[in-house]
Structure formats: structure tokens, C-alpha cells
Amino acid sequence: MNGTPSTLIRSETDGAPSLSAALFIAGFNAVAQSHHTAMVSKGFWDEDRNDSEALMLIVTEIAEACEAIRHGNPPDDKIPEFSGIEAELSDAILRIMDLAQGRGLRVAEALIAKMEYNKTRAHKHGKAF
Numbered sequence: 001m002n003g004t005p006s007t008l009i010r011s012e013t014d015g016a017p018s019l020s021a022a023l024f025i026a027g028f029n030a031v032a033q034s035h036h037t038a039m040v041s042k043g044f045w046d047e048d049r050n051d052s053e054a055l056m057l058i059v060t061e062i063a064e065a066c067e068a069i070r071h072g073n074p075p076d077d078k079i080p081e082f083s084g085i086e087a088e089l090s091d092a093i094l095r096i097m098d099l100a101q102g103r104g105l106r107v108a109e110a111l112i113a114k115m116e117y118n119k120t121r122a123h124k125h126g127k128a129f
């Protein structure tokens with residue numbers, strides 16, 4: 001593929017998602033659907049989920065990533081071919097995917113839109129860090 005990052009995301013002619021954005025969205029949603037189906041089969045959706053609880057479980061995965069770094073980022077205990085931070089960030093993304101699928105949230109589409117919006121923002125988005 002060629003072109004600047006912006007042209008890879010949005011068509012210059014009609015503003016529709018570009019091929020790479022469309023592929024990302026389709027891929028993300030396919031993986032999310034597969035993961036959500038697995039989580040349903042494991043009983044995580046037997047009762048209606050509490051959204052705040054689901055969001056905090058995403059936060060706990062980020063905290064686990066921080067702990068991995070604090071311990072020198074060793075290989076993950078479940079998938080040792082990856083480091084702790086790699087495994088924990090993937091856990092966070094999987095939890096996001098599961099929640100998105102369970103609630104019909106368009107996270108992949110929003111990600112592309114937000115990435116494009118962020119390109120228009122000020123240096124450090126106008127903040128100190």
C-alpha cells in the first residue's frame with residue numbers, strides 16, 4: 001500500500017473508510033466476534049454484565065501490564081513466547097473486544113475516527129503531557 005497515513009485511512013474523494021481502514025475494522029470485528037463467542041461459551045455472559053465491572057476489568061489488565069514492567073517484564077506465564085506487557089495489553093484489548101461485541105459498540109470504527117481526529121489536534125493535544 002502507498003500514500004500518506006491520512007490517505008490510507010480516508011478516501012480523498014468521498015471520505016469513506018479507505019481499504020486499510022476497512023480491513024482493520026473487518027479484522028477487528030471478526031476477532032472480537034470470535035472472542036466474544038468464546039467468552040459467552042465460558043459463561044461470562046450468563047447473567048447481564050455490569051458495564052462498570054467490565055470496564056474495571058479492562059483497567060485491571062492495564063494494572064497487570066504495569067506490574068509486569070515493575071518485575072522486569074518477564075515472559076508471560078501462560079504464553080511465554082510473549083512478554084508480560086504484551087500479554088496483559090492483549091488481555092485489555094480482548095476485554096474491550098468482548099464488551100464491544102456484547103453491547104454492540106462500534107469500537108473499531110470509532111478507533112479509526114478518533115485516530116483521524118487526533119491528527120487535527122494541537123501539539124500534545126494542548127496539554128502538558
Ligand SMILES: [Mg+2]
Nearest residue numbers: 061064088091
Ligand atoms: Mg491479564
